[in-house]
Amino acid sequence: MAARLLLRSALRAAKTCRAAPVPALSRGMAAGGIPTDEEQATGMEKIIMKAMKEGSDPYSILKPKAYAGSKADPHIVPSITSQRIVGCVCEEDNTAVVWFWLHEGEAQRCPSCGSHYQLVAHELPH
Amino acid sequence: MAHQAHAYHMVDPSPWPLTGAIAALLMTSGLAVWFHQHSMILMAIGTVLMLLTMYQWWRDIVREGTFQGHHTPPVQKGLRYGMILFITSEVFFFLGFFWAFYHASLAPTPELGGCWPPTGIFTLDPLEVPLLNTAVLLASGVTVTWAHHSMMGGDRKQAIQSLTMTIVLGFYFTVLQAMEYVDAPFTIGDGVYGATFFVATGFHGLHVMIGSIFLAVCLLRQIKHHFTSGHHFGFEAAAWYWHFVDVVWLFLYVSIYWWGS
Numbered sequence: 533m534a535a536r537l538l539l540r541s542a543l544r545a546a547k548t549c550r551a552a553p554v555p556a557l558s559r560g561m562a563a564g565g566i567p568t569d570e571e572q573a574t575g576m577e578k579i580i581m582k583a584m585k586e587g588s589d590p591y592s593i594l595k596p597k598a599y600a601g602s603k604a605d606p607h608i609v610p611s612i613t614s615q616r617i618v619g620c621v622c623e624e625d626n627t628a629v630v631w632f633w634l635h636e637g638e639a640q641r642c643p644s645c646g647s648h649y650q651l652v653a654h655e656l657p658h
Numbered sequence: 659m660a661h662q663a664h665a666y667h668m669v670d671p672s673p674w675p676l677t678g679a680i681a682a683l684l685m686t687s688g689l690a691v692w693f694h695q696h697s698m699i700l701m702a703i704g705t706v707l708m709l710l711t712m713y714q715w716w717r718d719i720v721r722e723g724t725f726q727g728h729h730t731p732p733v734q735k736g737l738r739y740g741m742i743l744f745i746t747s748e749v750f751f752f753l754g755f756f757w758a759f760y761h762a763s764l765a766p767t768p769e770l771g772g773c774w775p776p777t778g779i780f781t782l783d784p785l786e787v788p789l790l791n792t793a794v795l796l797a798s799g800v801t802v803t804w805a806h807h808s809m810m811g812g813d814r815k816q817a818i819q820s821l822t823m824t825i826v827l828g829f830y831f832t833v834l835q836a837m838e839y840v841d842a843p844f845t846i847g848d849g850v851y852g853a854t855f856f857v858a859t860g861f862h863g864l865h866v867m868i869g870s871i872f873l874a875v876c877l878l879r880q881i882k883h884h885f886t887s888g889h890h891f892g893f894e895a896a897a898w899y900w901h902f903v904d905v906v907w908l909f910l911y912v913s914i915y916w917w918g919s
Contacts, residue, residue: 565814569888575727591665593732612663
């Protein structure tokens with residue numbers, strides 16, 4: 533009977549431990565004493581770190597996405613103002629780049645190869 | 659942060675490039691004045707100005723990166739390229755001295771007795787202090803790697819301990835090498851042997867001292883919590899430099915101390 537009591541109380545103790553597990557900090561100041569970027573990054577580095585984690589690239593660090601350039605799938609050109617210069621390398625290895633201003637509104641076409649470009653408003657984090 | 663749409667760091671105007679250039683001018687012209695007019699004052703002023711420039715410029719970089727967060731991933735990438743290119747230029751610097759050594763030793767002239775080591779030169783035994791020095795630097799390479807892994811793993815105590823150990827080993831090498839210099843049976847003036855030996859090992863020793871100071875600054879910064887487990891490029895740069903110093907020593911040991919004895 534004592535054994536059964538012991539077993540039951542042990543089971544209850546085990547269950548309560550499992551019911552509220554304490555998340556052990558495995559990194560950072562509380563664990564080993566060296567801060568993580570999460571804890572200590574500041575300024576631009578922190579802004580970019582946070583943006584990258586959410587999947588956005590406000591400062592154009594990554595290579596731009598590849599678009600078909602057709603009417604249905606135009607090249608998306610982010611801009612902080614209402615117009616931006618576009619340089620179109622119509623075919624791979626072309627040495628003559630076609631430069632033109634892209635304005636907000638309807639998509640424009642490259643005067644040489646006809647690819648579609650669409651200006652899109654871009655918000656900088658602040 | 660609406661003032662920039664890019665992740666790069668456009669540095670604020672700074673006086674340190676100008677003071678550094680003036681320091682270089684005063685040091686070099688001061689060297690000439692010392693040679694010809696026996697006065698060290700110009701050279702001394704230049705040296706002081708150089709040390710002040712280095713301290714304040716690097717202090718500003720720490721402020722910009724660690725305290726203000728300007729060292730974004732693209733900026734850090736640029737710093738990495740910079741350090742790699744600098745170390746590459748140092749490799750070429752030492753390559754010149756190795757060229758001089760091999761030019762002199764592969765075809766020894768009749769003035770030397772047609773042999774290497776030259777007649778009358780009693781070389782240092784490569785299996786004595788030079789071998790100990792090799793072990794010391796190799797061990798310091800292990801401890802600096804230990805420090806890096808501790809830092810990445812978030813272990814502050816071990817990072818500080820292993821980095822301190824690295825610096826201690828660096829100082830031990832310097833002390834041993836200084837004692838070798840004092841007790842060497844030949845001098846820098848002893849023909850091409852003395853010249854190549856002391857210029858090559860001398861510049862190496864200077865780089866050991868520079869590397870030790872770089873590591874010591876990193877130790878101070880680590881103690882002050884500047885480094886994070888994910889971002890500690892200053893330390894990585896110091897570790898790269900230290901490994902470079904170690905590799906140069908290995909070439910020196912094999913070429914000059916061992917093959918050249």
